[in-house]
Amino acid sequence: MKTIAVLSRKGGAGKSTLAVHMATAAAAAGKRVMLVDMDPQRSSLDWARSREAEWPVVLEGRAGALFTTHRAAEREGIDLFIVDSRSSADAEASEAARLSDLCLIVVRPNFFDLQAVGRTVQMVENMRRPGLFVLNQAPVRRNGVEPCAIRDALLHLADHPFDMAEVGLRQRAAYQTAMWKGLGAQEDQPDSQAAFEINSLWASLAERLWPVAGRQTYRPRIVVDTDGPLELALAG
Ligand SMILES: Nc1ncnc2c1ncn2[C@@H]1O[C@H](COP(=O)(O)OP(=O)(O)O)[C@@H](O)[C@H]1O
Ligand SMILES: [Mg+2]
Numbered sequence: 001m002k003t004i005a006v007l008s009r010k011g012g013a014g015k016s017t018l019a020v021h022m023a024t025a026a027a028a029a030g031k032r033v034m035l036v037d038m039d040p041q042r043s044s045l046d047w048a049r050s051r052e053a054e055w056p057v058v059l060e061g062r063a064g065a066l067f068t069t070h071r072a073a074e075r076e077g078i079d080l081f082i083v084d085s086r087s088s089a090d091a092e093a094s095e096a097a098r099l100s101d102l103c104l105i106v107v108r109p110n111f112f113d114l115q116a117v118g119r120t121v122q123m124v125e126n127m128r129r130p131g132l133f134v135l136n137q138a139p140v141r142r143n144g145v146e147p148c149a150i151r152d153a154l155l156h157l158a159d160h161p162f163d164m165a166e167v168g169l170r171q172r173a174a175y176q177t178a179m180w181k182g183l184g185a186q187e188d189q190p191d192s193q194a195a196f197e198i199n200s201l202w203a204s205l206a207e208r209l210w211p212v213a214g215r216q217t218y219r220p221r222i223v224v225d226t227d228g229p230l231e232l233a234l235a236g
Contacts, residue, residue, distance in 0.1 A: 001074045002209045003081040005096035008106040009116050011087040014136035015106050016043035017175055019084035024184035025202035027055035031079040036061040039086040051182030063092060070099050097127040101209060108137045109153035121160050133157050135168030167201040
């Protein structure tokens with residue numbers, strides 16, 4: 001069983017959005033997925049209430065019980081265990097990180113999120129787990145020009161020891177409308193830019209979690225250069 005913790009100390013960064021989208025994408029790839037909602041706001045559980053599909057299984061997480069739940073999931077033959085964490089619970093987030101094969105650190109390209117990211121990075125490093133930044137709610141291009149907020153974010157994050165996921169998520173209505181239906185945007189609008197982002201991000205995470213020897217990994221080049229072009233596989 002592989003485990004992903006979705007982390008950010010900032011409420012509203014997109015932890016639940018990312019958690020349910022990676023859970024649905026993994027389920028579509030045939031994985032038996034369990035998503036544990038550790039946030040008392042219960043966003044993932046609210047989403048799951050209107051979902052009809054069998055997978056992912058979404059559970060209400062209880063403080064202090066994560067380890068036991070994780071062990072039980074492993075015994076039940078779950079392939080992927082995803083923790084949708086709560087914004088400000090150091091002990092819980094640390095426990096989630098400790099159990100994880102990959103910690104996704106969700107960051108919006110704004111000053112406050114970027115300033116706060118260092119503490120999450122530190123926590124993941126203390127647990128000696130691999131971390132990966134996922135840019136979320138990135139503004140869309142204007143007249144083909146990448147907003148400078150994205151470049152600033154990449155430059156800032158380049159100072160930290162973790163990589164940036166090759167694919168980020170832009171601010172898109174599709175991510176919100178799908179929530180009402182208990183779907184991921186890629187299920188609700190399979191031809192949308194949001195679907196492209198989710199499917200590509202999942203492909204890159206899956207290759208990290210289950211590396212196939214000899215296979216070319218999905219790694220578009222990211223150029224972080226103040227003057228030059230910015231290449232990040234964000235659609236549109
Ligand atoms: N990429 C995105 N595009 C549009 N809306 C988003 C995106 N990511 C998150 N949101 C919205 O922002 C709000 C906060 O996201 P959420 O996933 O609940 O954050 P967190 O779990 O970190 O508190 C929600 O209303 C969600 O629908
Ligand atoms: Mg949440």
